[in-house]
Every structure is written in structure tokens, then in C-alpha cells.
Amino acid sequence: MIKFKKMHGNGNDFIIIENLTIAQSLTKSQIIKIGDRKKGLGFDQLITINPPKYSNHDFYIKFFNTDGSEADMCMNGVRSVGAFLWRDNLAPKKSLILGTKSKSILIKPTKQKKIKVISDYPIELEIPKIQKNYLNKNGIKKYNFINAGNLHLIIKIKKPFNYDLDTLSSNLRKRIFFKKVNISLFTMYEDGLLIRTNEAGAGETLSCGSASAASASINLKNKSSLKVFSKGGELSIRKINDKLEMTGPAEFICEGTWLKK
Numbered sequence: 001m002i003k004f005k006k007m008h009g010n011g012n013d014f015i016i017i018e019n020l021t022i023a024q025s026l027t028k029s030q031i032i033k034i035g036d037r038k039k040g041l042g043f044d045q046l047i048t049i050n051p052p053k054y055s056n057h058d059f060y061i062k063f064f065n066t067d068g069s070e071a072d073m074c075m076n077g078v079r080s081v082g083a084f085l086w087r088d089n090l091a092p093k094k095s096l097i098l099g100t101k102s103k104s105i106l107i108k109p110t111k112q113k114k115i116k117v118i119s120d121y122p123i124e125l126e127i128p129k130i131q132k133n134y135l136n137k138n139g140i141k142k143y144n145f146i147n148a149g150n151l152h153l154i155i156k157i158k159k160p161f162n163y164d165l166d167t168l169s170s171n172l173r174k175r176i177f178f179k180k181v182n183i184s185l186f187t188m189y190e191d192g193l194l195i196r197t198n199e200a201g202a203g204e205t206l207s208c209g210s211a212s213a214a215s216a217s218i219n220l221k222n223k224s225s226l227k228v229f230s231k232g233g234e235l236s237i238r239k240i241n242d243k244l245e246m247t248g249p250a251e252f253i254c255e256g257t258w259l260k261k
Helices: 028-035 075-087 129-137 165-172 209-217
Strands: 002-009 012-018 045-050 059-065 096-099 104-109 115-120 123-125 143-147 151-156 182-189 192-199 203-205 225-230 233-240 243-248 251-258
Touching (some): 045 075, 075 243, 182 209, 192 209, 209 243
Parallel strands (some): 151 182
Antiparallel strands (some): 002 012, 096 104, 115 243, 143 151, 182 192
16 A cells, blocks of 8 residues: 655646655556556656655655656656645755755745745756757757756747647657657746646646746846746746746645555
8 A cells, every 4th residue: 555645736746655654665567557547546747755865965856757757856846745744744844955866956935835946057958960950850940958957848939839749749759869858838928938848758737847947047047037837827936146946836635545556
């Protein structure tokens, strides 16, 4: 039996399992079964909270997609982890440092029931010429390739919700280079950005925190902060020296026990 809580950050939903008071292990096939929205519990990512690997971390967090693959990091997910830990009194309600597969993340509670996430500022990467040519063939002209803890292809387009993102993502991920890349469409919107994301291993989600961070990072040049809007809600993002701060919600949905199969 596996005890879990279901939570979401901006509609990005998670099954969260803690391995602190009791060790709970899952196989890849079990993760896939739990992720099935018709026959299982359903999630965008399954998250496990584990003891820290390093003395300067409070916890080590692992993320799994619906196809059973492991994700590097999830910024909406770490906010939900914080809410989980503080709600269950598994950590004092103060700043925590979380280790992940790709980077360390600092989370902070706020008085407004939202949670701040502070991480290294996303880095823009160069795409090899052969892959640029492939993007051109698929009609992709304005884009940035960003490492925000996960890899992101951020594409600027006038009407993100009129575009067939699933087909584009499927075509691009036929290339090994793009197989584990999250693919987003964005446009300028009100006082910020409007974004849609297809996550590698999970498909399109209502919100993707690291995609929001990646898209904000290339549009914050002359602004101190901006908002990123998605179908799931909004996130507030600002640059603080060489760090990026994201503020957003983390909501509890339900809890239960999954009978291991």
C-alpha cells in the first residue's frame, strides 16, 4: 500500500509520496498505472520526498512523468512539496533547500498562502545547426532554447491556443535532440506573457513552472517583474541579481492509499 496526497500548482497536478516516516518504493510500471487518469489516480508528475543527499539540503525530491520516466525538476511541483511538508509538520514553516536531479531550489512560505521558489537564473543554450534546420522545416522561426532545470524550447507565436501543439511536439520529439525537451508557445499578454506547454513524458499541462521561468527569463530584460498566464492560472516572476524568483499557489486536493498492484 502506498499513502499519497494529491496536490496542484496552477492546475499542474501531482501525486506526492513521502519517504521520510516510511520508505515507499514504486516500479516504473506502477508509476504508469497510477498516472492513468481513467484506471488510476492521474497526475502530471508523481513526486517523492526523500531524505537529503547532501548536508546543506533539507530534502531530496524526485519527479516522475506519466510515462514512468524521471524528470529533472518541476517548479510547480516544489511549491506543492513545501505545502505538503509544512501542512504535515514534517518541516518547520521556514525557508527550505531542496535537492533535485538538476539543481538546488530554495522555497519560502508567504503570508498570502502562496509559495516562493528561488533558483539559479535560466541559461540560454545554442541549438546545433542541423536541429535549427529541422525547426525551420517545421515552420518554427522565433524561438529560444533554455535550461531552467529542465530543457525548454520556447517559441514565440501570435496565437498560442490556435496552434496544434501536440502534433508539433510529436514531430519534434522524433529527433533524439528534442526527445526530453519541454515545448512551449508564448505571446505577450496584458502585463506579462501567455503560455502553453507540452511537457516531455507528460503531454500538455495546464501550467509548467519551469517553462514559465524559461519564457520569463528572456522577457525580463527591461522589467523588474512580470506575470505568466496559462490555462491553470498565473505566476509572478522577478529577477533578483543572478537568481529568479517565482511566486505561485500550491493547493491540497485529497489524500488516500493506493493498493499496490
